[in-house]
Amino acid sequence: xxxxxxxxxxxxxxxxxxxxxxxxxxxxxxxxxKCRAAFVTRYGAxxxxxxxxGERSDTPAGVAHYLEHKMFDMPDGSVDGIFxxxxxxxxxxxxxxxxxxxxxxxxxxxxxxxxxxRFVSTPYFTPETVEKERGIIGQEIAQGEDDPDWTVxxxxxxxxxxxxxxxxxxxxxxxxxxxQITTETLYACxxxxxxxxxxxxxxxxxxxxxAVERIARETLPEEPAPLPARDYGPxxxxxxxxxxxxxxxDVAVPLFCAxxxxxxxxxxxDGLREQLTAELAVRCLWGRSAPAYxxxxxxxxxxxxxxxxxxxxxxxxxxxxxxxxADPEAALAALIAAAEKPIDPAFFQRQKKAAYGGxxxxxxxxxxxxxxxxxxxxxxFDLFDTPAALRSITCADxxxxxxxxxAAERFAACIIRPKEEQA
Amino acid sequence: MExxxxxxxxxxxxxxxxxxxxxxxxxxxxxxxxxxxxTASQNAALPGVLRRGTVSAPDMAALAARLDGLYGAxxxxxxxxxxxxxxxxxxxDFADDAWLPDGESLLEPITDLMGELLLAPxxxxxxxxxxxxxxxxxxxxxxxxxxxxxxxEYAHSRLIELMCPGEAYAVDVxxxxxxxxxxxxxxxxxxxxxxxxxxxxxxxxxxxxxxxRVAAALAEALSTLPRGELAMDIGTDVRLNTVDEQPxxxxxxxxxxxxxxxxxxxxxxxxxxPDMAALxxMNALLGDSGAAAVNSKLFLNVRERQSLCYYVYSDLDPVKxxxxxxxxxxxxxxxxxxxxxxxxxxxLQEGDFTDEDLxxxxxxxxxxxxxxxxxxxxxxxxxxGQNLLGLDYGPEExxxxxxxxxxxxxxxxxAGIGCDAVYFLSGGEDEDESD
Numbered sequence: 001x002x003x004x005x006x007x008x009x010x011x012x013x014x015x016x017x018x019x020x021x022x023x024x025x026x027x028x029x030x031x032x033x034k035c036r037a038a039f040v041t042r043y044g045a046x047x048x049x050x051x052x053x054g055e056r057s058d059t060p061a062g063v064a065h066y067l068e069h070k071m072f073d074m075p076d077g078s079v080d081g082i083f084x085x086x087x088x089x090x091x092x093x094x095x096x097x098x099x100x101x102x103x104x105x106x107x108x109x110x111x112x113x114x115x116x117x118r119f120v121s122t123p124y125f126t127p128e129t130v131e132k133e134r135g136i137i138g139q140e141i142a143q144g145e146d147d148p149d150w151t152v153x154x155x156x157x158x159x160x161x162x163x164x165x166x167x168x169x170x171x172x173x174x175x176x177x178x179x180q181i182t183t184e185t186l187y188a189c190x191x192x193x194x195x196x197x198x199x200x201x202x203x204x205x206x207x208x209x210x211a212v213e214r215i216a217r218e219t220l221p222e223e224p225a226p227l228p229a230r231d232y233g234p235x236x237x238x239x240x241x242x243x244x245x246x247x248x249x250d251v252a253v254p255l256f257c258a259x260x261x262x263x264x265x266x267x268x269x270d271g272l273r274e275q276l277t278a279e280l281a282v283r284c285l286w287g288r289s290a291p292a293y294x295x296x297x298x299x300x301x302x303x304x305x306x307x308x309x310x311x312x313x314x315x316x317x318x319x320x321x322x323x324x325x326a327d328p329e330a331a332l333a334a335l336i337a338a339a340e341k342p343i344d345p346a347f348f349q350r351q352k353k354a355a356y357g358g359x360x361x362x363x364x365x366x367x368x369x370x371x372x373x374x375x376x377x378x379x380x381f382d383l384f385d386t387p388a389a390l391r392s393i394t395c396a397d398x399x400x401x402x403x404x405x406x407a408a409e410r411f412a413a414c415i416i417r418p419k420e421e422q423a
Numbered sequence: 424m425e426x427x428x429x430x431x432x433x434x435x436x437x438x439x440x441x442x443x444x445x446x447x448x449x450x451x452x453x454x455x456x457x458x459x460x461x462t463a464s465q466n467a468a469l470p471g472v473l474r475r476g477t478v479s480a481p482d483m484a485a486l487a488a489r490l491d492g493l494y495g496a497x498x499x500x501x502x503x504x505x506x507x508x509x510x511x512x513x514x515x516d517f518a519d520d521a522w523l524p525d526g527e528s529l530l531e532p533i534t535d536l537m538g539e540l541l542l543a544p545x546x547x548x549x550x551x552x553x554x555x556x557x558x559x560x561x562x563x564x565x566x567x568x569x570x571x572x573x574x575x576e577y578a579h580s581r582l583i584e585l586m587c588p589g590e591a592y593a594v595d596v597x598x599x600x601x602x603x604x605x606x607x608x609x610x611x612x613x614x615x616x617x618x619x620x621x622x623x624x625x626x627x628x629x630x631x632x633x634x635x636r637v638a639a640a641l642a643e644a645l646s647t648l649p650r651g652e653l654a655m656d657i658g659t660d661v662r663l664n665t666v667d668e669q670p671x672x673x674x675x676x677x678x679x680x681x682x683x684x685x686x687x688x689x690x691x692x693x694x695x696x697p698d699m700a701a702l703x704x705m706n707a708l709l710g711d712s713g714a715a716a717v718n719s720k721l722f723l724n725v726r727e728r729q730s731l732c733y734y735v736y737s738d739l740d741p742v743k744x745x746x747x748x749x750x751x752x753x754x755x756x757x758x759x760x761x762x763x764x765x766x767x768x769x770x771l772q773e774g775d776f777t778d779e780d781l782x783x784x785x786x787x788x789x790x791x792x793x794x795x796x797x798x799x800x801x802x803x804x805x806x807x808g809q810n811l812l813g814l815d816y817g818p819e820e821x822x823x824x825x826x827x828x829x830x831x832x833x834x835x836x837x838a839g840i841g842c843d844a845v846y847f848l849s850g851g852e853d854e855d856e857s858d
Contacts, residue, residue, distance in 0.1 A: 355495065419678065
């Protein structure tokens with residue numbers, strides 16, 4: 001494996017690309033008790049349409065997540081018990097962009113790694129088990145519908161992309177779309193996307209990097225398989241599909257979520273710079289130190305549940321801002337107006353310092369570290385170039401970026417109001 | 424990791440974990456107060472009010488500028504409940520010195536700022552600023568109302584409230600909307616001053632600095648801390664047995680599509696001289712959300728075999744001796760789920776579990792404890808609990824103790840479990856009332 005040392009950070013990154021196309025990243029953490037391995041496929045809820053071997057597939061919403069649930073089944077039973085028996089905690093999640101399988105353990109790392117690689121690359125579905133899962137997923141969809149934070153976020157993505165791009169679909173799908181999923185759908189999507197060249201294996205912990213690579217070579221197929229071509233449809237443009245939406249739920253305080261499209265996600269090293277520029281802009285305009293946030297907080301129009309994140313999935317970048325406010329209209333107006341305010345250069349320098357501190361924090365967070373390594377792998381950049389890239393970004397860069405991307409009239413916003421307020 | 428504990432000033436205790444393992448250092452300071460319905464809201468509001476501004480950094484913008492300049496260090500208000508003790512103060516995390524580009528040092532400036540937040544708030548005429556108090560009071564009221572938004576958490580706190588009337592444990596860590604609404608700046612200032620003088624204080628540091636350096640920085644930062652008569656007798660009353668012979672049943676309606684079921688248990692004689700390792704292994708075997716969760720009785724039987732729910736887990740508060748089981752269900756499965764959960768508890772009491780199940784629970788708990796040593800925030804929670812219980816073994820020792828827990832130990836730990844209350848939150852229409 002190729003080792004790169006980052007002395008200022010006290011970190012060495014080991015990486016390699018196997019002949020089958022798998023990318024492997026290992027960050028050794030001497031003295032740590034736990035290890036985390038994430039085996040991530042670049043296949044998320046938005047990857048509904050694709051072409052493989054000349055054959056076109058158009059799948060129902062929710063397949064990636066359904067598949068995630070069913071991967072834990074093996075011909076000899078569920079792998080949950082195997083991990084649990086070794087005191088390891090295994091889990092998975094599905095986003096619009098990826099499906100990630102991972103475990104955290106304090107013992108028997110190599111055995112756990114073999115199990116992880118084996119179960120994620122072994123599809124085993126029977127009509128009975130797939131049918132049984134439908135009830136569990138139905139419950140999960142119901143749980144999401146009861147969760148105001150989740151609902152408001154999905155509403156916002158629907159405003160930006162609904163009907164135009166698969167980012168507008170709920171990651172879990174709907175009762176109707178999930179009803180259409182069969183064992184054949186699951187097998188076909190597994191065959192298309194769960195191939196080493198479409199995946200990354202990222203490990204952090206007190207482990208031997210060479211052993212990780214060796215186990216990956218021994219456990220996974222040697223030959224590369226063809227990559228599917230993804231089809232997200234025509235470019236969704238920068239205008240939201242719909243500007244506003246509103247609903248009522250049993251919530252105590254109104255919730256809002258505003259969003260704006262940023263256009264196609266940039267790939268490669270420029271992608272890292274672009275992403276960091278967006279993060280700095282978001283910090284300067286809406287972060288915990290930003291004048292707009294502090295002003296709204298001090299006037300009681302925002303509380304600490306406010307969060308803002310630049311995100312990218314399925315070839316698109318976008319920003320969402322969400323929170324609770326007694327007067328969501330006023331909070332939204334002020335937040336959107338802030339996008340066009342100038343940025344003070346001294347304030348900008350402090351935000352850069354804070355962003356550096358945030359990167360140091362990431363190095364101790366095994367979840368974020370391994371998942372962000374995979375994200376960088378799929379976007380074609382090196383996560384550890386972050387400090388250098390941060391240094392090179394100027395206040396003028398961020399101001400120019402904001403002027404180009406954050407036109408007030410392109411924001412969409414949705415609100416959830418308490419039920420009684422309507423009466 | 425080298426642990427030291429010392430008393431810096433009367434009633435001010437510092438627990439220090441020195442280690443080079445982390446890139447981020449952690450420092451927290453908590454005042455300890457008896458959990459009480461009369462003062463819970465005041466205590467909950469106080470850290471937020473103090474975090475609004477100090478003498479030298481008078482508002483949030485000035486504080487934010489200070490913290491951003493310290494590489495985005497964070498100092499956040501912290502309020503939590505450990506048994507029947509309310510802990511209030513601040514928690515900070517900041518880049519450890521070795522990883523700063525210009526050879527700077529953050530421990531002293533962070534400690535100073537924390538001391539200032541605690542002891543030198545922005546005041547006028549000796550009183551906390553009305554504007555800050557009003558703002559934080561409104562937020563607290565909002566936070567209390569917003570508990571409704573998290574149905575799972577809300578159902579849990581309603582169960583505790585209904586199950587433990589007359590016990591301090593029933594008091595929510597934020598208090599009620601009424602007590603929050605009555606907070607005023609004059610009374611809060613008085614309460615703040617009394618609290619500073621009388622509260623024991625627990626400070627926790629984890630990072631690369633030697634304990635002496637941390638103690639010196641704190642001695643400087645807290646030099647003006649008043650110390651009066653200290654409330655050293657605060658603690659938690661443990662109720663061993665259920666209130667009535669049969670569990671009390673409560674149900675409420677809300678606009679939810681998935682019903683939230685929570686059962687509350689007392690642990691009986693096992694809490695006389697609690698064997699913490701056995702209690703925790705018993706809870707892991709039943710359904711704790713840790714590493715052994717997917718092999719637990721609740722998960723395997725209630726969720727996997729019977730498909731009765733989307734989630735089910737148990738949670739143990741070893742300080743109070745209360746255990747809860749929570750599950751998200753379709754309302755029509757209410758009776759079957761309650762019965763099935765009861766069967767899993769009986770199975771523990773009757774020793775009806777395999778040696779493999781027991782081994783998995785032991786290994787799971789031990790893995791959870793070892794993994795805790797990689798998380799400064801997790802270590803802080805652990806040690807705050809240990810310090811309040813007067814226990815001085817660490818997570819690694821608890822992991823070793825877990826490995827020695829036998830079948831008899833588990834049966835003994837489970838023997839006195841009694842269901843004290845059942846709470847069900849469901850949608851209004853097609854409910855299935857069982858009582």
